[in-house]
Every structure is written in structure tokens, then in C-alpha cells.
Amino acid sequence: MVYGWVLHPGANRDTSLVSLRYDYRTDFVLMVAETYSSEGNTAQAVRQIAQLGPESPVNYVIQALAYAAQMRYSSVDLILIQNLSNALQTWSPMPEGFVP
Numbered sequence: 544m545v546y547g548w549v550l551h552p553g554a555n556r557d558t559s560l561v562s563l564r565y566d567y568r569t570d571f572v573l574m575v576a577e578t579y580s581s582e583g584n585t586a587q588a589v590r591q592i593a594q595l596g597p598e599s600p601v602n603y604v605i606q607a608l609a610y611a612a613q614m615r616y617s618s619v620d621l622i623l624i625q626n627l628s629n630a631l632q633t634w635s636p637m638p639e640g641f642v643p
Contacts, residue, residue: 560594565610568595572607573620576627585634588627604628 563571572592579588592600608624616624 561596563595565606566614568603569607569610569614569616571595572604572627573611573616573624576604576620576623579627579630580623585630586636589631589634589636592631601628601631604631 560568560571572595575588575591578591579585589600592603595603604624604627608621608628611621611624
């Protein structure tokens with residue numbers, strides 16, 4: 544352990560969310576869905592999912608839902624991701640400078 548942690552630690556790498564494997568990306572979407580479920584902040588969920596890459600956040604959620612179903616995630620998890628997908632598909636951002 545001393546060798547790996549002190550004498551020869553691994554090199555730092557770019558570990559942005561874009562480089563996540565498909566399974567980890569799905570888990571990330573699930574975590575965002577859990578947060579969305581408790582907070583209801585669609586704009587925050589969009590910002591978080593957008594960190595996964597250049598595609599539309601909705602596409603990442605739909606892909607995650609398909610993968611989660613294929614891997615037999617729990618029904619609770621599938622519902623959370625589906626609810627996030629529904630929210631993102633119907634969400635439209637407020638225009639800049641808009642004050643209600």
C-alpha cells in the first residue's frame with residue numbers, strides 16, 4: 544500500500560463526466576433523478592445532466608432509462624429516471640432577464 548500511495552502514486556487524469564462508462568453514466572443519471580425527486584429543481588437537473596457531454600440532456604436520460612431497464616434496476620429506480628425524463632421533455636427554460 545505504501546508503494547501505491549506514497550512511492551509511486553498514479554498519475555492524475557482528466558476525469559470529467561464525459562469520460563464515464565455507460566454503467567456509471569446511468570448511475571449518475573439515477574443520482575440526479577433522486578435529487579430531482581426530492582428537490583423538484585428541473586433547471587438544476589438539466590445543468591447536471593448536461594455535464595455528461597454535448598448531447599441533449601434528455602437523450603442521456605432516455606439512454607440511461609433504457610440501460611437501467613436492460614440491467615434490471617429496481618422499479619423504484621426506473622420510476623425515478625422516468626419521472627426525470629418526463630420533466631426534462633416538458634421543461635422550457637425561462638428567458639434571460641425574465642422577472643415574474
